[in-house]
Amino acid sequence: MGLRDPMLRNRTIEVTAGGSQSDYPGFTSMAIQLxxxxxxxxxxxxxRLDQGVYDVSGPIRLTDRVTLAGAGPETILRKTDGFKSPFVVDADYGELRVEVADASGFRAGMGLQIFDDSQKWGWDESTAIITAVDGNVLRFDRHLERDYHSDDGGMATNACSIIEAVDVEQVRVRDLAIDGNKVANEPIGGCRAGGIYLKKARDCMIERVVVRDFNGDGISWQITEHISVLHCDVRGCTGSGLHPGAGSHSSRVKDxxxxxxxxxxxFICWRVQFGEFERNVLENNAVSGISIGHKDCDNRFADNIIRGNGNGGVYFRPENASNGANRNHWLRNVIEDNDGFGFLVNAGSIDNELKDNLIRDTGxxxxxxxxxxxxxxxxFLAYRE
Structure with a gap:
């Protein structure tokens, strides 16, 4: 471990994790978190992470001005196999404990997901890290977000994000791969988690990262400003590939x-505005290439390839007239061979500009x-050329 440029006023500390000669040896999420x-x-x-496969049992939580840098796609963060159990006593809003039927597969340091059948998606799930296991009682570090009912399919699982950054600024993630191990883990929603998940974050960058086979969204960022996602490859996830949402402003999503x-x-979720989405390849996704809707306004979509997706190349979700996806600019995109239509537009969105797009079926x-x-x-159309 050493300081780079120790004579400089603004010094940057660098530490390593992974191999036996690193500052924090061990191919585990615990070593990375230390x-x-x-x-x-x-x-x-x-x-800095060495090449190798790291077992991730709980989210790696990043904080202000931290860069997590791998050594390329051979640095792999792989989610360990999942475990779940119903809980036997209601888990109430604000609690930091839950009593489950079987705690044998849970350990301190694991990620935790709590839900019931009525409160399972969107913002209704709760996520945390387990701090202790006392018999069949799991204790954890974040207050529950809802009242969850044991007689309504109440469930605890160790599904979680692989990398998580909440209430942060100037975080960087680069040059690594994430293996979500989806066949052995429960699904988790993109408002609370993702292969990489940012919330209430600003001035952050994710670059040259591969996310594959996560049982949820590949990269999700919610309630953010100035997030850059560049040169990433997201495939085989059960949710969306990329999911900006909840008022995310001025995203740069390129290449x-x-x-x-x-x-x-x-998936352009609610109130995504003034973003730049350029030179992305969106191909063979099950529902649509791009989905856009509620107050998603003043964004620029340029030079993207949108090919072979289900339910339309670009899908405008239905909204009322005051909440549409308005004033977006669509420039020089190739939109081809998608199921149904190039643009499938429901009511509510107005004043979109289209220029020099190639929309076609190739046979x-x-x-x-x-x-x-x-x-x-x-x-819908303000201008089309």
């Missing part, structure tokens, strides 16, 4: 590939037409 905690105590710095994901390649017979406009979508 390294992160060290640079956090110094006000930020760089954690990424999203292939074979279970919902949208790029597959999948894309029946350029546009489908629902009743009430007459004001």
């Amino acid at each position: 390294a992160v905690d060290k640079v956090t105590s110094c006000g930020g710095g760089i954690v 990424n590939t999203c292939i074979d994901n279970g919902t949208a390649g790029l 597959t017979g999948r894309q029946a037409g350029d546009f489908w406009l629902a009743d009430g979508a007459e004001r």
Whole structure:
């Protein structure tokens, strides 16, 4: 462990994790977290990961001004096999404990997901890290977000994000791969988790990262400002490939590939505004290439390839007239061979500008037409060339 440029006023500490000669040896999420905690105590710095496969049982939590840097795609963070148990006593809002039927597969340091059948998706799940296991009682570090009922399918699982950054600024993640091990883990929603998950974050960058086979969204960022996702490859996730949402402002999403994901390649969630989405490849995603809707306004989509997706290349979700995806700019995109239509537009979105896009079927017979406009979508186009 050493300080780079020790004579400089603004010094950057660098530590290593992974191999036997590193500062924090061990191919585990615990070793990585110890390294992160060290640079956090110094006000930020760089954690460099050796090549190898790291077993991740709980989310690696990043803090302000921390960079997590792998050695390329051979640095793999792999989610360990999942475990779940119903809970036997209601888990109430604000609690830091839950009593489960079987705690044998849970350990301190694991990620934790709590839900019931009525409160399972969106913001209704709760996530935390287990701090102790006392008999069949799990104790954890974040207050529950809802009242969960044991007689309504109440469940505790160790599904979690692989990398998580909440209430942070100037976080960087680069040059590594994430293996979500989806066949051995429970699904988890993209509002609370992802292969990489940011919430209430600003001025952060994710670059040259591979996310594959996560049982949820590949990369999700919620309630953020100035997030950059660059040169990433997201494929085989059961949710969306990329998921900006909940008022995320001024995102830069460029030169990424999203292939074979279970919902949208790029899911533009509520109130995503003034973003730049350029030169991305969105291909063979099950639901749509791009899904956009509630107050998702003033974004720029340029030079993307949107090919072979289900339910339309670009899908505008239905909204009322005051909450549409308005004033977005669509420039020089290739939108081809998607199921149904190139643009499938429900009512509510207005004043979108389209210029120099190539919208076509190349002979597959999948894309029946350029546009489908629902009743009430007459004001969708402000300009088309």
